[in-house]
Amino acid sequence: MSVRFRPHRAWLVCLGGALALSAVMGLGVNVFSIYQPEIVRLGGFTDAQGSWITTTRSLFILAALLCVNQLCAKFGLRLIMTSGVLLVGASCVCFACAGNFFMYCAAAALTGVGYCWAGMVPISLAIGRWFQTRRGLALGLASAGSGVSTVLAPVLLTRIMDRFGMTAAFLAEGAVVFLCAVLVWCLVRDRPGESGPYCGASPAGTSSPAQAHAGLSQGQWALLLLASLFVGATGGPGFSHLTMLYTSSGYDSLFVAGLLSYLGAMISLGKILCGHVYDRLGSRGGNRFAFGTLLLSLALCTLAPLGGTLLPILAITAFGLGMSITAVSPARWAADLCADYEGSVRTITVAFTAGVFVFGPLPGILADWLDSYVPAYAVFFSLLLAAFLIVHCLYRRRESSPRG
Numbered sequence: 455m456s457v458r459f460r461p462h463r464a465w466l467v468c469l470g471g472a473l474a475l476s477a478v479m480g481l482g483v484n485v486f487s488i489y490q491p492e493i494v495r496l497g498g499f500t501d502a503q504g505s506w507i508t509t510t511r512s513l514f515i516l517a518a519l520l521c522v523n524q525l526c527a528k529f530g531l532r533l534i535m536t537s538g539v540l541l542v543g544a545s546c547v548c549f550a551c552a553g554n555f556f557m558y559c560a561a562a563a564l565t566g567v568g569y570c571w572a573g574m575v576p577i578s579l580a581i582g583r584w585f586q587t588r589r590g591l592a593l594g595l596a597s598a599g600s601g602v603s604t605v606l607a608p609v610l611l612t613r614i615m616d617r618f619g620m621t622a623a624f625l626a627e628g629a630v631v632f633l634c635a636v637l638v639w640c641l642v643r644d645r646p647g648e649s650g651p652y653c654g655a656s657p658a659g660t661s662s663p664a665q666a667h668a669g670l671s672q673g674q675w676a677l678l679l680l681a682s683l684f685v686g687a688t689g690g691p692g693f694s695h696l697t698m699l700y701t702s703s704g705y706d707s708l709f710v711a712g713l714l715s716y717l718g719a720m721i722s723l724g725k726i727l728c729g730h731v732y733d734r735l736g737s738r739g740g741n742r743f744a745f746g747t748l749l750l751s752l753a754l755c756t757l758a759p760l761g762g763t764l765l766p767i768l769a770i771t772a773f774g775l776g777m778s779i780t781a782v783s784p785a786r787w788a789a790d791l792c793a794d795y796e797g798s799v800r801t802i803t804v805a806f807t808a809g810v811f812v813f814g815p816l817p818g819i820l821a822d823w824l825d826s827y828v829p830a831y832a833v834f835f836s837l838l839l840a841a842f843l844i845v846h847c848l849y850r851r852r853e854s855s856p857r858g
Contacts, residue, residue: 456729461640463584463643464585464646466641467642467643468581468584468592468595468596469596469641470640470642471581471596471597471599472596472597472599473599473634473637473638474538474573474577475574475596475597476567476600476602476603476634477539477542477543477572477630477631477634477635478542478573480541480601480603480604481542481546481607481627481630481631482542482545482546482569482631482716483694484601484603484714484718485607485608486565486694487695487696487698488612488615488697488710488835489497489620489624489694490504490507490694491697491701491707492615493507500823501698501817501818501824502815504679504818505691505818506814506815507558507813508562509810509811510534510559511562511565511566511569512807512811512814513563513566514565514566514570514809515567515569515573515807515811516804516807516808518566518567518571519570519575522534522570522571523796523800524813526575530644532639532642532643532644532645534547534571534572535571535576535577535638536635536638537572538568538570538572538576538641539572539631540632541564541567541568541630542565542568542569543568543629543632544564544568545564545565546591546624546627546631547625547628550620550622550624550625550628557661572638573803574780574781574784574803576595577593577596578785579796579799581593581596581785582796582799583645588733590730590733590740590786591726591729591730593729593782594726594727594729594781594782595725595726595729595733597729597781597782598721598722598723598725600725601719601721601722601725602721604715605719605722606715607627607715607719608712608714609711609712612708614626637803664783674848674851677844678791678844679801679805680805680841680844681844681845681848682784682805682841683800683805683812684840684844685779685780685841686780686805686809686810687810687816687833687834688748688814688837689777689779689809690806690809690811690813690814691810691816691817691854692752692755692830692834693777693828695827696770698817698821699755699758699828700713700758700766700828703761704759713766716767716771717773717774720770720774720775720777721778723775724777725778725782727743727778728740728775728782728783729782731743732786737790740782740783741842741845741846743778744774744776744782744783745779745838748772748773748779748838749767749776749835749838750772750776751770751771751773751775751776752831752838753835754769754772755769755773755828755831756828756831756835758827758831759826759828775813780806783803784802784803785799785801786808789851791852813834816830817830820833
């Protein structure tokens with residue numbers, strides 16, 4: 455008699471999270487960078503105004519983060535995540551109809567709220583509820599959805615823009631996002647049923663979060679939030695201005711769109727790989743992987759004016775692998791260092807988003823002043839190095855503290 459294999463329901467929830475992030479982060483946020491040069495050109499905006507559109511998005515992400523945990527607790531993860539995807543679909547329609555700077559900012563605000571409601575906070579909560587083991591891998595798989603949509607979308611949308619215009623590209627993107635909302639509603643469930651959460655065997659050598667050390671002093675907690683703020687500066691404006699960096703350095707727009715598609719593949723690979731590294735080698739190994747690859751990419755980004763094809767490909771490879779620090783790492787820090795996992799995930803994400811907001815205008819302002827986006831990436835390198843040193847010291851302090 456044959457035995458039929460049935461995957462645990464938790465993996466379908468993980469798939470739903472991947473689709474949600476594919477819509478709100480991949481299409482709503484990551485892919486938006488291909489529109490930004492065209493919006494600046496058609497609207498006659500300055501580089502600083504272009505940066506302020508994405509900064510408006512970050513401001514509304516930050517505002518929505520203040521109540522996302524309460525909304526998830528009151529209405530459930532399934533409803534809030536689906537609503538978030540629907541809001542991003544509506545923002546695509548608004549972008550398609552936008553005719554002035556205020557309308558672009560209003561559309562960006564919708565993206566910000568939708569990104570928060572269907573982003574890493576509710577997905578981290580869902581993974582925490584549905585998985586007792588392999589959380590790193592599950593979170594990596596779910597967050598990899600943002601990279602999958604970034605693989606094909608940039609080139610396809612660039613071709614649509616070239617042939618039919620930016621309005622048609624936004625409407626096509628919106629249609630895909632609305633389809634994702636339907637799938638998210640079908641896949642995501644709020645809590646495990648009678649079968650309980652996934653409790654499969656952990657890989658050999660797994661280092662699980664050490665809750666015996668949970669809890670930070672006020673000063674240590676402030677340092678962790680400062681590190682998260684610095685990471686947000688890199689993961690937000692550092693990512694969203696990559697197209698501006700390379701187009702302003704003389705690279706062809708179609709080549710840059712190809713780089714962005716390749717970046718999507720590397721983001722997916724990096725998040726899955728980083729989650730596996732966290733499960734296999736523990737937090738120190740995962741942190742070194744995430745910080746190290748992103749620091750390398752920022753150093754290579756500062757060499758953009760040298761030209762050629764090898765340097766940008768290497769920079770984008772490392773950037774994609776390092777973007778795991780924006781999705782997988784915060785949940786791990788909350789589990790390792792903090793007593794309240796769900797509240798800490800939200801607060802760390804608030805600090806991360808504050809970094810995106812505070813430093814969002816920086817690339818455009820420096821480009822208007824110095825006629826180059828390279829100085830901004832030098833600043834981002836310094837901030838990320840400081841964040842790594844802070845996190846490294848906090849983990850060393852945790853490991854050297856007496857067990858509770």
